[in-house]
Amino acid sequence: MRRRRFSREAEVDPFYDMLFNMLIAFVFCFIIALLAMNPKALKAGDIPSKAEYIINVSWPDMNPNDIDTWVQDPAANLVWFRAREAGLMHLDRDDRGLTNDVIVINGNQVVNPLNTEVVTIRGIEPGEFTVNVHYYDSKDGQPVEATVSVIKVNPRAEVVFYGTVSLARKGDEATAARFTVLPDGTVTNVNTLPKTLVQRL
Template structure:
């Protein structure tokens, strides 16, 4: 009789432990889903660099058909541009060519991506001077283009190193957007816009 009572008592407790265990599993699942929702790109290998110290962003007006190219030189003289998308610690994420390649077919309808943007990431601290230049590579309407350039220092917190507009009048024009020096501790000094040509290969 006493044994039956003990078994009955243990069977009454079991559902409670089952419920606690199920709640724990649900909590862990929700936590993982929340992490994925907050940072989906970080889970895709190769999508973005695992670490970035500086981000250079170049944008020109939406739906502008003209092709503006970004050139960045590091202190060692490495150049990143559309024909050398990785050099030193730098990486060109995308070569945007105006409207070319921005039209895709979805269910038989043309969908246009209006954004014109190129992004270069610098994935480590390299002391010395960096130079960011723009080149008006190809004109499809003969019109001048004004591009906005920003340089963001990412670590240990986001900080705007430079933001400015760069006018380009015609095909073939090259302009220095910004030059800045990175110190050994990762801080930035000597931000200026003195001209320094980088384009060495004719379009």
């Protein structure tokens, strides 16, 4: 009887060894699959972009003229098309009217009709911000009306300013909005008092 029991245990042990080895192989394959599905997670130094405020400047679709956005922060840093990053501010999109808005897809020319510039402020910096629009270049000599919005993104989207600015001719500059950011991120003292930002190029 003892011999029989011993032989049965000897037959069962390799079965458990095989199960254990299969489990190890399965866990190993699972870890490799996770790493393969998200290779970007392994890249050191990747910091996801984050915005606290978004400034949009737009003008009529298909308008050929070039309107530029200038934003100044409380430390007097300026972001504009020749300085796309300054302090916590980033010019994410510089639109030049219809210039460079034509692309070729499958041999056909496609025109992007939208005219929009976007500036993001990627942190809370207490103090006053100024948003100006500048009629940089004219293709038709006509006045342009620009729409400007300032949106506080966190903890939920909130429009803190929305308005329009009329630019009569090339070279005109207008202050669209001035607003003060408090240490907790709250926006106050929104106004349109004129302030010149454009450096004569």
